């Protein structure tokens with residue numbers, strides 16, 4: 321997979337190379353990450369990429385030409401079949417389904433805006449899709465791009481060690497994550513649930529699934545409504561609720 325990012329702050333993307341799963345995936349070439357800075361494609365002596373909004377109002381708007389030229393340069397490198405997305409609160413909300421959707425594009429170009437936004441004519445002509453990571457306004461699209469890149473990397477073959485798997489991530493199965501524990505066994509009177517010390521992997525898996533169902537029921541019941549729980553899941557959830565005395 322080759323991801324390109326159009327950004328005024330390419331150095332922000334270096335954070336993905338600092339460590340962990342994303343750094344390892346990039347070092348091993350599981351993903352290629354390239355950046356293009358619209359400021360390098362300006363045609364004015366002050367290298368301006370923004371201007372005042374027509375119709376007045378606060379802030380500045382990113383102009384078409386530097387962005388369009390940067391996108392065209394990126395596509396000439398990535399390939400003509402590159403899928404071009406723009407990060408904005410007006411976009412499709414990114415979630416686990418979005419991960420699977422974007423993984424279908426071997427070449428992805430992400431346009432990270434700054435200021436109030438970008439000229440609508442660029443969105444109309446050069447952008448295939450708008451995506452959002454949430455209903456709030458960031459100072460730039462770079463962090464949104466990095467969130468999406470991080471979530472995608474976990475699903476690239478060999479990105480996770482053999483001990484890990486994205487298919488056991490929460491939300492993959494539509495549920496919130498089960499609780500996690502590690503050493504020591506007891507901490508200020510707080511003990512690790514005995515089942516996790518039993519070595520009975522089938523019972524441990526059952527307990528974790530029950531906890532995931534119970535946490536989802538308690539915190540995000542609407543997620544459960546989207547699922548058709550199996551008879552076993554219904555039984556586990558009933559057990560959880562009974563055990564909790566709720």
Ligand SMILES: Nc1nonc1C(=O)NC1CCNCC1
Nearest residue numbers: 407408452453457458460461464
């Ligand atoms: N939420 C968001 N999900 O993706 N991008 C988001 C965002 O807030 N972008 C900013 C919008 C205003 N201009 C600078 C970028």
